[in-house]
Amino acid sequence: MISxxxxxxxxxxxxxxxxxxxxxxxxxxxxLDKKPKDFDVATNARPDQVQAIFQRQCRxxxxxxxxxxxxxxxxxxxxxxxxxxxxxxxxxxxxxxxxEGMLLRDNVYGTLEQDAQRRDFTVNALYxxxxxxxxxxxxNGIEDLxxxxxxxxxxxxxxxxEDPVRMLRSVxxxxxxxxxxxxxxxxxIRRLAHLLQSIPPARLFDESLKLLQTGQGxxxxxxxxxxxxxxxxxxxxxxxxxxxxxSFAERMILTALTSTDERIADKLRINPAFLFxxxxxxxxxxxxxxxxxxxxxxxxxxxxxxxNDILELFCRALAVPRRxxxxxxxxxxxxxxxxxxxxxxxxxxxxxxKFRAAFDLLAMRAEIEGGESVELLSWWHxxxxxxPMQRSDLVSxxxxxxxxxxxxxxxNRNNKNRAKSPS
Numbered sequence: 001m002i003s004x005x006x007x008x009x010x011x012x013x014x015x016x017x018x019x020x021x022x023x024x025x026x027x028x029x030x031x032l033d034k035k036p037k038d039f040d041v042a043t044n045a046r047p048d049q050v051q052a053i054f055q056r057q058c059r060x061x062x063x064x065x066x067x068x069x070x071x072x073x074x075x076x077x078x079x080x081x082x083x084x085x086x087x088x089x090x091x092x093x094x095x096x097x098x099x100e101g102m103l104l105r106d107n108v109y110g111t112l113e114q115d116a117q118r119r120d121f122t123v124n125a126l127y128x129x130x131x132x133x134x135x136x137x138x139x140n141g142i143e144d145l146x147x148x149x150x151x152x153x154x155x156x157x158x159x160x161x162e163d164p165v166r167m168l169r170s171v172x173x174x175x176x177x178x179x180x181x182x183x184x185x186x187x188x189i190r191r192l193a194h195l196l197q198s199i200p201p202a203r204l205f206d207e208s209l210k211l212l213q214t215g216q217g218x219x220x221x222x223x224x225x226x227x228x229x230x231x232x233x234x235x236x237x238x239x240x241x242x243x244x245x246x247s248f249a250e251r252m253i254l255t256a257l258t259s260t261d262e263r264i265a266d267k268l269r270i271n272p273a274f275l276f277x278x279x280x281x282x283x284x285x286x287x288x289x290x291x292x293x294x295x296x297x298x299x300x301x302x303x304x305x306x307x308n309d310i311l312e313l314f315c316r317a318l319a320v321p322r323r324x325x326x327x328x329x330x331x332x333x334x335x336x337x338x339x340x341x342x343x344x345x346x347x348x349x350x351x352x353x354k355f356r357a358a359f360d361l362l363a364m365r366a367e368i369e370g371g372e373s374v375e376l377l378s379w380w381h382x383x384x385x386x387x388p389m390q391r392s393d394l395v396s397x398x399x400x401x402x403x404x405x406x407x408x409x410x411x412n413r414n415n416k417n418r419a420k421s422p423s
Contacts, residue, residue: 001030005072006039007130009054009079014131016053018045019112021127023080027135028123031145032177041079042115042127050079083118084110113138120159120166121173122151150174152185160188164195168207171223175216189227196232201319208233208318209272215264217257236313240283248368249282255364273327274357276320278364284310284332299336307332327354334358335365338380341398346383346391359384 006022013020020043026036043050050068051058059069068079085108110118112127119125122141129136144151150173152159152166160166167189170181196204211220224230231238240249256278263270287306291297297305311325320328335358337349349355359380366377383394 002026002128002130003036003039003075003077005070005075006041006077009041009070009077010130012053013041013043013045013050013079016045018043018049019082020045021112021129021136023127024119024124027126027128028141028145028177031126031142034177039077041077042082042112043079044082044109044111045079046081046109050081082110082112082115084108084114085117112136117153119153120163120169122153123173123177123179125153148177148179149182150177150179150185151182156185157188157192160192160195164192164199165203165207167193167196167227167229168211171220171227171229172211172214174223175219176214186227189229193228193232196229201315201317204233205318205320212257212275213260213264213270213272215261217261218254221253221257233317234279234314235317236283236310237279247282249279251368252278252281252364255367259360259364271327271357273324274331274360276314276324277328277331277357278361280310280314280328281332281335281361281365303333303336327357330354331358331361335361338362338376341379342395342402343399346395350384 002022003026006026010020010022020041022039023042024040026039029036045053047060047066047068050070051060054068054070057071059071061067061069065080065083070077070079116125116127116136116138122139122144124141125137125139126141127136128134135142139151139153150170152170170185170189173179174181211217211224221230224233237249237253240247242250256275260270260275284303284306287309288299288302291302291305292299295302307329311320311328314320315325330352331354334349334352334354337345337352338358340346340349352358362373362377362380366373379394379398383391386394
């Protein structure tokens with residue numbers, strides 16, 4: 001059940017005289033009868049020693065902690081050197097913390113036992129030696145797995161200060177593995193949630209995808225709200241939360257996550273841009289109305305400016321790549337285009353590469369809002385399923401219901417007077 005590539009990495013390191021083990025989440029998943037997403041290796045070989053063994057097949061990555069990636073085509077086996085506690089470091093530059101205790105650099109190497117102490121959860125501190133066919137379990141991780149319990153190794157408050165992302169990992173594993181967090185590990189989270197603000201936005205963006213796009217989005221979202229961890233990730237959405245959890249924005253979040261979970265279950269493609277376009281649709285709408293009422297802007301300009309403001313707030317917390325923000329803008333602006341159903345407009349709208357995503361957002365809006373959006377959704381559904389003649393009839397019907405105002409032509413009086421005057 002273990003990746004042949006991971007086994008080959010371990011065996012090669014062993015042949016060169018180094019300790020090496022299959023480690024962490026892949027063993028946890030196998031023991032839970034789940035299919036691991038990837039396989040990791042831990043060794044006492046330093047990153048440069050690993051690179052010397054695997055040469056061109058190896059790439060060193062990471063600043064905070066140096067890792068070796070061994071490449072087998074698209075399959076990558078991550079190799080980490082055993083870490084030690086920071087008190088064991090003789091070099092002040094090896095481990096570095098900020099004023100709040102967060103680790104900025106963590107290249108402190110140690111033994112297998114010390115590495116186990118540096119792992120986050122007991123269920124992740126498992127090491128398998130293919131050579132000996134033995135699983136090393138230093139903190140009763142297998143017992144915790146059987147009990148369905150997540151337990152941090154060491155003092156939870158200190159471990160969360162070292163890396164606040166561990167709070168997000170707690171929630172992710174609770175949702176993914178259907179486990180509960182033990183009381184000592186759970187207690188500090190609500191009061192330490194603010195520490196996530198010190199994490200680089202790019203890292204938080206990656207974590208947000210792991211949380212919301214792995215098939216347990218609804219469950220994860222509810223846990224994030226319960227532990228006050230959703231607000232540091234999406235502060236721009238906080239003003240739209242209500243006591244009863246029934247605002248349009250909250251209902252849209254649940255609707256979008258339900259759709260994402262269903263698509264993942266059906267093994268269909270998902271796009272984070274669509275999820276975030278849905279999350280921020282109602283904050284965008286509110287901003288549009290403010291700009292139109294207070295600034296006298298037309299609909300198109302209001303959408304453009306409102307989109308800039310909302311995305312700026314969003315990107316302060318999560319560094320969303322431009323390839324995603326561009327798609328978010330397209331989906332939002334197409335909501336305007338979907339309202340235009342006369343002439344050649346429907347044909348142009350449907351030809352847009354992001355039409356399907358925009359239509360799916362309209363479907364969610366119709367489910368939440370009802371009213372005019374339901375009629376609009378029904379029309380576009382019919383338009384997509386129609387042949388060219390039927391589409392022409394649908395557009396003609398719209399032209400009759402909403403005739404375009406006739407353009408008035410004004411004569412140029414100066415030219416008329418010139419024509420009458422004698423040459």
